[in-house]
Amino acid sequence: MNDRGTELFEAIKQKRGLREKSPFSPFPNGGLEIKATCGSVPTPMECAKKGIEKPDMGETRIHLLRGYDWKAHHRETNNLVGILWDFINGTPKIVAVFFGTDLDEQDWGKIVHPREGGGRTTSVSIMPRHGVKKMYCNWIAVKQDPAYINFLNNYNKGNLIPL
Incomplete structure (x- = not known):
């Protein structure tokens, strides 16, 4: 500081x-905000239809990853360090780091409030695809593994991260 x-x-x-x-x-x-995500994989029902199981804690997710985003409790998050992690050999490891300095309110979704009896959910704003793309455009580090590099490039319809 x-x-x-x-x-x-x-x-x-x-x-x-x-x-x-x-x-x-x-x-x-x-200041900086640091947010981490392990991305999203198909639901157990979608996995069952494909004849596979949803990964358990400790199991690598990259081969089932469908997307990723970050969440915030407000829409003013900027100077964001966005981390993508996965389990590698049973241990959580950072596989990609991004930094956003040009995010604005439009790069965050509307704040979704919890519904009555909705469990432990809090009010949250989810970063939509164009916000994720802004973060991708300012990637800092990515694990040197074709699975992660190809996923990130394909998901963001780009080729910024070299193999």
């Missing part, structure tokens, strides 16, 4: 505001 950020943080701390989210969303001096 730079000097100004440290000053602002200390002021919040002095007011005993560290337990509240509002002073940080957004933080007056800016």
